[in-house]
Amino acid sequence: MNRLTIRRPDDWHLHLRDGAMMEGVVGDTARHFGRAIIMPNLVPPVVTGDDAAAYRDRILKALPEGSAFQPLMTLYLTETTDPADVEKAFKAGLIQAVKLYPAGATTNSASGVRNFENAMPVLEKMAETGLNLCVHGEVTAHDVDIFDREAVFIETVLEPLRARLPELKITMEHVTTKDGVDYIKGSDCNIAGSLTTHHLIINRNDILVGGIHPHYYCLPVAKRENHRQALVEAATSGDSRFFLGTDSAPHVDPSKECGCGCAGIYTAPNTMSCLAHVFENAGALDKLERFTSLNGPAWYGLEPNTDTITLVKRDTPVAYPPKLYTGAGMVTLFDPKFALFWDVEA
Ligand SMILES: NC(=O)N[C@@H](CC(=O)O)C(=O)O
Ligand SMILES: [Zn+2]
Ligand SMILES: [Zn+2]
Numbered sequence: 001m002n003r004l005t006i007r008r009p010d011d012w013h014l015h016l017r018d019g020a021m022m023e024g025v026v027g028d029t030a031r032h033f034g035r036a037i038i039m040p041n042l043v044p045p046v047v048t049g050d051d052a053a054a055y056r057d058r059i060l061k062a063l064p065e066g067s068a069f070q071p072l073m074t075l076y077l078t079e080t081t082d083p084a085d086v087e088k089a090f091k092a093g094l095i096q097a098v099k100l101y102p103a104g105a106t107t108n109s110a111s112g113v114r115n116f117e118n119a120m121p122v123l124e125k126m127a128e129t130g131l132n133l134c135v136h137g138e139v140t141a142h143d144v145d146i147f148d149r150e151a152v153f154i155e156t157v158l159e160p161l162r163a164r165l166p167e168l169k170i171t172m173e174h175v176t177t178k179d180g181v182d183y184i185k186g187s188d189c190n191i192a193g194s195l196t197t198h199h200l201i202i203n204r205n206d207i208l209v210g211g212i213h214p215h216y217y218c219l220p221v222a223k224r225e226n227h228r229q230a231l232v233e234a235a236t237s238g239d240s241r242f243f244l245g246t247d248s249a250p251h252v253d254p255s256k257e258c259g260c261g262c263a264g265i266y267t268a269p270n271t272m273s274c275l276a277h278v279f280e281n282a283g284a285l286d287k288l289e290r291f292t293s294l295n296g297p298a299w300y301g302l303e304p305n306t307d308t309i310t311l312v313k314r315d316t317p318v319a320y321p322p323k324l325y326t327g328a329g330m331v332t333l334f335d336p337k338f339a340l341f342w343d344v345e346a
Pocket of ligand 2: 219220
């Protein structure tokens, strides 16, 4: 097969940042994707309904002329978030989810939750109203190894929370482990998982072998190869509980290539090319549309996009510029380390 037309995809986990960076990157997502769940981890974070409305307006203003791209907004959960404000924003159709960052777990998560008891009133309100909780699922305790933090989160935070609030709908974002995949598969309702493009392609060797490779560093950190294989199996299985959330997370090169490099990988421009390659290799091109365009909207209670995109397999590799020049600085594009022949037809 060398041509594939699918419903226009959506991205269920995206970092657009703000200001000059946002203006530089938003077009890369809007080119291929109909909608995206926009992460609220700005500095300062998007905490209130008013913050989300203002941020959404800035994104819409930065879109290329004629773009129909829709940003789906989220609120950053803090220990002082007001349940009434969250409910109001949800009922007004302004937000699609609330995002839980354990404090200190990842980029710009300092305002996140330390004591879950303090977040319970908001979580109870969300369970009652059917508003989705998106989670960065890693514990932060110093004595828990970074490669175990997702599995320990499932056991010590996620499972107790779900036992306490079974009605709460939870998206486990950027699942990186077989433990995460198995946990979702073994649950009968109210939990789904998003998978990133890069975690379907890299394992921890890509970060650490032959020198330290900061452009493959993200959180949750890529794990062993058997975990990557479990993620590919989940993505290509057609199971409706798994869908694309690229976690495309641009940082300027000086923030990545330094003594304490930021976590985050920029994948927006070549995600669809990478995914077509991964799905073709798995003999599952026929499942790509479910993963990128159908499972996500079904989980979030939305209709799939009505228009389509066409992927074409070229005879020669598609050349993506290795770096994007934004007003904020240079951003390095994810390099899958294999040639990409699949292209999105303009
Ligand atoms: N994924 C990352 O490594 N980084 C994200 C934050 C996040 O999604 O955890 C970022 O904002 O840069
Ligand atoms: Zn995260
Ligand atoms: Zn993210």
